[in-house]
Each structure stands twice: as structure tokens, then as C-alpha cells.
Amino acid sequence: MAFLAGDVYPCRSPMNVATVRRPLFLLVLVALSILPFVIQQTLGNAWLRTLDTAMLYIMLALGLNIVIGYAGLLDLGYIAFYAVGAYTYALLNSPQLLPLLSGTGYEGLLHTPIWIVLPLAAFLAGLFGMLLGAPTLKLRGDYLAIVTLGFGEIIRLLLRNLTRPVNITNGPIGINQIAPASFAGHRITSPVHLGSIELSSLHQYYFLFLVLVLCVILVSARLQDSRIGRAWIAIREDEIAAQAMGINTRNVKLMAFAMGASFGGVSGALFASYQGFVSPESFILMESVMVLAMVVLGGMGNIPGVILGAILISLTPEVLRDIVNPLQDRFLGERIVAPDDLRMLVFAMALILVMLLRPEGLWPSRRRKAEFHEADPVVTPGTRAGQHD
Amino acid sequence: MTEALLEIRGINKRFGGLHALNDVSLSIRRGEIYGLIGPNGAGKTTLFNVLTGLYQPDEGSFTFNGIDLFRKKPHVVVASGIARTFQNIRLFHNMTALENVMVGRHARAKAGILGAVLRSRRTQHEEAAIKQRAAQLLDYVGISHRADDIAKHLSYGDQRRLEIARALATDPILLALDEPAAGMNSTETESLKRLMQTIRDSGITILLIEHDVKLMMGLCDRIAVLDYGRKIAEGVPETIRTDPKVIEAYLGVAES
Numbered sequence: 001m002a003f004l005a006g007d008v009y010p011c012r013s014p015m016n017v018a019t020v021r022r023p024l025f026l027l028v029l030v031a032l033s034i035l036p037f038v039i040q041q042t043l044g045n046a047w048l049r050t051l052d053t054a055m056l057y058i059m060l061a062l063g064l065n066i067v068i069g070y071a072g073l074l075d076l077g078y079i080a081f082y083a084v085g086a087y088t089y090a091l092l093n094s095p096q097l098l099p100l101l102s103g104t105g106y107e108g109l110l111h112t113p114i115w116i117v118l119p120l121a122a123f124l125a126g127l128f129g130m131l132l133g134a135p136t137l138k139l140r141g142d143y144l145a146i147v148t149l150g151f152g153e154i155i156r157l158l159l160r161n162l163t164r165p166v167n168i169t170n171g172p173i174g175i176n177q178i179a180p181a182s183f184a185g186h187r188i189t190s191p192v193h194l195g196s197i198e199l200s201s202l203h204q205y206y207f208l209f210l211v212l213v214l215c216v217i218l219v220s221a222r223l224q225d226s227r228i229g230r231a232w233i234a235i236r237e238d239e240i241a242a243q244a245m246g247i248n249t250r251n252v253k254l255m256a257f258a259m260g261a262s263f264g265g266v267s268g269a270l271f272a273s274y275q276g277f278v279s280p281e282s283f284i285l286m287e288s289v290m291v292l293a294m295v296v297l298g299g300m301g302n303i304p305g306v307i308l309g310a311i312l313i314s315l316t317p318e319v320l321r322d323i324v325n326p327l328q329d330r331f332l333g334e335r336i337v338a339p340d341d342l343r344m345l346v347f348a349m350a351l352i353l354v355m356l357l358r359p360e361g362l363w364p365s366r367r368r369k370a371e372f373h374e375a376d377p378v379v380t381p382g383t384r385a386g387q388h389d
Numbered sequence: 390m391t392e393a394l395l396e397i398r399g400i401n402k403r404f405g406g407l408h409a410l411n412d413v414s415l416s417i418r419r420g421e422i423y424g425l426i427g428p429n430g431a432g433k434t435t436l437f438n439v440l441t442g443l444y445q446p447d448e449g450s451f452t453f454n455g456i457d458l459f460r461k462k463p464h465v466v467v468a469s470g471i472a473r474t475f476q477n478i479r480l481f482h483n484m485t486a487l488e489n490v491m492v493g494r495h496a497r498a499k500a501g502i503l504g505a506v507l508r509s510r511r512t513q514h515e516e517a518a519i520k521q522r523a524a525q526l527l528d529y530v531g532i533s534h535r536a537d538d539i540a541k542h543l544s545y546g547d548q549r550r551l552e553i554a555r556a557l558a559t560d561p562i563l564l565a566l567d568e569p570a571a572g573m574n575s576t577e578t579e580s581l582k583r584l585m586q587t588i589r590d591s592g593i594t595i596l597l598i599e600h601d602v603k604l605m606m607g608l609c610d611r612i613a614v615l616d617y618g619r620k621i622a623e624g625v626p627e628t629i630r631t632d633p634k635v636i637e638a639y640l641g642v643a644e645s
């Protein structure tokens with residue numbers, strides 16, 4: 001019987017997958033390398049900047065996807081981990097802590113290279129993820145959502161108020177003069193010349209972000225098809241059955257919180273470097289909601305779907321700006337509504353439409369599609385509904 | 390063989406004022422099929438739940454294979470060799486049949502996050518082994534043709550079989566089945582019976598809850614009868630069949 005298994009379900013051998021996928025992957029890679037230049041030439045720098053931001057959101061959305069899409073834990077305070085990453089980078093690459101460190105011989109810490117900050121930010125955010133996870137392990141659904149929402153706000157308020165007795169976060173004003181990422185003496189803000197092509201800082205950030213987005217995708221994909229990934233999904237499907245299958249649900253949930261948070265931390269560190277400035281106002285509840293919307297709209301639990309959701313939502317403001325103003329100029333002669341005001345309206349309508357027409361998201365996984373479109377098994381004759389039967 | 394594999398002693402479980410298990414003691418021997426019968430609400434499923442760690446028993450003791458399992462977490466119980474199925478099927482409904490069984494291998498595999506991310510040679514081997522074993526088990530219970538189907542699309546009988554395959558994936562020493570034949574027709578029940586015998590012949594001890602008395606009498610080596618949370622009888626099928634207390638509490642109704 002064992003030997004038959006291979007014939008009945010021909011699993012594609014690694015060779016096959018590679019021969020199909022490798023050229024496709026290279027093609028996508030080439031396209032992605034050309035993309036920033038095309039965008040800049042045709043649409044301008046503002047769009048390139050939006051593209052860079054979109055990549056930060058892709059990382060965030062993929063991180064939240066682990067927590068909510070795989071493990072089914074509704075986290076409304078996810079942006080807190082972005083904040084942890086951002087402040088980690090900010091504190092280690094700005095003069096903010098100079099008064100504290102001057103004369104101690106540790107001033108060098110304020111120029112910590114990005115290849116150290118990124119893993120550190122991931123680690124710290126992961127730690128905060130566990131910190132959030134530990135007290136919420138027994139909570140589900142609405143209760144979990146409320147506690148995580150509170151956690152997000154606590155982190156934001158902490159950042160606003162960690163100014164006494166020593167000024168760490170600089171309160172609501174935030175941290176300025178954050179040095180951009182640098183590698184081996186090269187600052188990402190100084191242009192690079194490749195023959196006749198000039199790589200501006202926006203281009204360089206694009207490629208830095210691209211590398212990290214690809215890493216995050218790889219990690220997500222590998223986790224999804226792993227022992228731990230299956231355990232996450234099992235918990236989401238039926239926690240009691242998962243326990244009865246030998247899954248230590250406490251540990252496995254903590255892993256989901258930590259892993260998801262660490263993606264947020266990486267994204268946050270990059271954000272601080274890119275923006276050169278961080279303040280608590282970048283980490284309000286609305287941001288958590290936006291990231292959640294990306295995951296839900298795109299297709300919870302499905303990596304391509306989540307990426308699509310992140311791109312669509314982070315490009316919307318830019319698209320609106322490019323469409324609404326010219327339209328108003330042309331047909332009304334004056335500008336009545338600001339594109340930014342329309343943003344929420346458009347999001348709300350998009351979400352309502354998706355929830356009505358495609359509740360599983362624009363690009364769902366097979367599992368999620370099944371969840372929404374095929375009836376659950378009928379209650380069986382002779383059995384009685386009971387919690388643990 | 391008469392060695393006791395599972396020793397249940399003086400188990401009590403109360404839900405508020407309801408004494409769901411009242412001083413229940415049983416001893417299950419290695420290699421037997423041990424039946425648990427009794428009217429609705431007798432406490433059979435509750436016994437499974439306290440044994441497998443889903444509920445906390447109030448008093449008593451469980452000794453399994455020389456280990457103390459009283460009030461242990463479900464994953465500890467599974468790791469020590471007890472697997473179960475549920476009366477109301479609890480599959481991972483939106484995962485494929487194969488994935489369901491692969492989840493069952495969780496306790497017998499090691500790969501953590503780092504292994505998965507780095508895709509180390511060891512993780513790859515383990516993953517391949519998990520998949521192969523899962524496919525094997527689907528074949529063993531006779532549903533290999535449904536491997537890539539979403540669990541909830543399987544027929545009712547196949548879902549029952551899938552639950553058994555998933556439980557077997559944990560490499561149990563004792564397999565606890567809660568009404569696996571409920572809702573099956575007689576042909577399905579007959580082939581399920583053969584499956585249970587095959588499992589037992591492979592060396593796995595079975596603890597079985599079932600209402601189908603004919604099936605139980607033909608299949609079990611010994612049977613215990615629960616009524617209102619108390620064990621009212623225990624023994625080989627012949628003595629159970631003729632026990633006046635059992636006839637009054639259960640069989641009289643079931644066989645009339």
C-alpha cells in the first residue's frame with residue numbers, strides 16, 4: 001500500500017517544479033528590476049515613492065497574515081510591532097540618545113549598521129509579539145481583538161510618554177535626524193551611477209525593500225508548508241481537534257504572534273530609515289485597520305492575495321490624486337473635494353463590495369474559498385451538538 | 390496478554406450539580422478491544438474528554454503505559470500514546486484529507502520555525518516522511534482516492550475514516566474511538582468493523598464507544614457499561630448481555 005501511494009498521488013518532484021518555476025521567477029525578477037525606472041520615467045517620483053511605501057505594507061500585511069490568515073488570531077494592534085521596529089532603528093541611528101550615551105564610550109551604538117538593526121528589530125518585535133500573545137492565549141475572536149487593540153494603543157501611548165525620567169522617545173514630537181541606511185560606508189541617500197543610469201535614493205530603497213520583501217515572501221511560503229504552518233492552520237480550523245492531534249497550542253500560537261510581529265519589526269526599521277523621522281502618530285489604530293484591510297481584501301492566508309491587497313490599498317491614495325484632481329479641473333473648473341478625503345470613502349465601498357460579493361477576498365486560497373462557498377457538513381444523525389463531543 | 394495498559398481509578402467529574410462520572414474505574418489490557426456502552430448522557434464521552442486532557446477530572450487517577458496522565462495537557466496525552474476521534478466529527482474541514490493526516494504527525498515530528506525557513510536537509514526529509522506516512526494511512530483506511538479533496542467534501546463515512554487515519558498518524562498505543570459507526574449504514578459498519586480488527590491486529594489497543602450493541606458484542610473483547618456516570622457492569626460480551634442490571638438500564642431498551 002505504501003508503495004502505491006506514490007502512484008496514486010504523483011507529487012511533483014523538486015526537479016519538475018524547478019524547471020517550470022525558475023524561468024518564470026527570473027522573468028519576474030527582471031520585470032521587478034526594470035519597474036522603478038519605468039515608473040519614474042512615466043509617472044514620476046511621487047509614484048516611485050508610493051511604490052516604496054507599498055513594499056513596506058506588503059511586509060506588514062504578510063506578517064499580519066501569519067497571525068490572522070494562518071493561525072486565525074484576530075490582531076487589531078499589529079501596527080505596534082511596526083512601531084517597535086521603527087523606534088529600534090530610530091534610536092540606533094539618530095542623535096536622540098546622545099545625551100544619554102555621551103562620554104560613556106558607547107556613542108558608536110548610534111550608528112548601528114542596518115544589517116544589525118534589521119535582525120534586532122525583528123527580534124525585539126517578535127519579543128513584543130510574545131508579550132502580547134502570552135496573556136491572550138485563552139481569548140478568541142472579539143475578545144482577542146479588543147485586547148490586541150488595547151495593546152497597540154498602549155505601545156503608542158508609551159512612545160508618546162517615554163520622556164521622563166530620561167527622554168527616550170522624545171514624546172509626541174518624535175525622533176528626527178534619523179540617518180539613512182548605509183552599507184559598508186555607502187549611504188543609501190547618495191546617488192549611485194551604473195554606467196549612464198543614475199540610482200537615486202528612491203531607487204536604492206526600492207531595491208533594498210525588494211530584497212526584504214522577497215525574503216519575507218520566501219519565509220511565509222516556507223512556513224505555510226511546514227509542520228508549524230500546518231499546526232497554525234489546524235488551530236484556526238478547530239482548536240480542540242488541534243490539541244487532540246498533539247499540538248501544543250500555547251507554544252504554536254506564541255510562535256505565530258512572534259513570527260508575524262517580526263515581519264512588522266523589519267518593515268518598521270526600514271520605514272524609519274526611509275522616512276528619516278518617526279513619531280507616534282504613524283502608529284495609530286487606523287494603520288492597524290489598514291493592514292488588516294489589506295489582508296482581508298486580498299485573501300487571508302494566501303500570499304499572492306495578501307500582496308495584491310497591500311498593493312491595491314497602498315496605491316489607492318496616489319491613484320485618487322492622479323484621477324480626482326484632473327477630473328475636477330476639467331469638468332468643474334475648481335477643486336471641490338480633496339483626494340485624501342475620498343480615500344476613506346473608496347476604501348469603505350471597496351470593502352463592502354468585497355464582503356458582499358467575494359467575502360473570501362480577491363485572491364483567496366483554496367481552503368478559504370471552500371470555507372465560504374461550500375456548506376459545512378450537515379449535522380449527522382444520531383449525534384448531538386456538544387462542545388467537546 | 391493480561392497486562393494493564395490503561396488503569397483508570399476512581400475518576401470523578403462534576404459539571405456543577407451533575408455528577409457526570411461517579412467513581413469510575415476501568416482497566417484496559419494491551420491488545421484488546423475494550424467497549425464502553427451505556428444510554429445517552431451516561432458519561433462515555435466525558436470519560437474520553439477527561440482521559441485525553443480536554444476536561445479536568447475532579448479526582449482519580451490515570452496510569453497509562455506506566456506514566457501518570459491525570460490532568461495532563463492534551464498534547465502530552467497524545468505524545469504518550471493515546472489518540473482519539475470525536476463523536477461529532479472534528480476534522481480540519483477546509484484542509485485536504487492528506488493535510489488532515491499530516492497534522493496528525495505533528496507530535497511525532499520535530500521541525501520548528503528555523504528548520505522550516507532554512508529548509509534544512511533534515512526538515513526536507515522529515516516533511517517527505519510525513520507526507521508519505523499520511524498517504525499510507527489514507528490508503529490503510531481505504532480513502533486514498535480522496536487525498537487531495539477538501540475534508541468536508543468527503544462522504545460521511547469517509548470523514549469518519551479520515552478521522553481514524555488522522556488519529557493513527559500520531560502513532561498511538563491506545564486508540565479511543567467515540568461512536569465511529571454513528572450514522573453509517575450496515576455495509577459501512579461492517580467494513581468499519583473489519584478496519585478496527587485490522588488496527589487491533591497491528592498491535593494497537595482500542596477503546597470503543599458505540600451504541601450498536603450487535604457490533605459491540607461481536608467485536609469487543611470486554612465491555613464496560615456506564616449509567617448515570619457509574620460503571621454498572623464490566624466483563625466479556627456474554628456476561629454483559631445477560632447481566633440484569635445492564636438489561637434494565639440499557640439493553641432492554643436497545644434490543645426491544
Ligand SMILES: Nc1ncnc2c1ncn2[C@@H]1O[C@H](COP(=O)(O)OP(=O)(O)OP(=O)(O)O)[C@@H](O)[C@H]1O
Pocket residue numbers: 384386387389404407409427428429430431432433434435436476
Ligand atoms: N461541558 C459540559 N458541561 C456541562 N455538562 C456536560 C458537559 N459535557 C457533558 N455534560 C453532561 O454530562 C453528561 C454526560 O455526557 P456525555 O456526553 O459524556 O454522555 P455520553 O455517554 O457520551 O452520551 P451519548 O451517548 O449521547 O454521546 C450529560 O448529562 C451531559 O449533558
Ligand SMILES: [Mg+2]
Pocket residue numbers: 389433434435476
Ligand atoms: Mg457521547
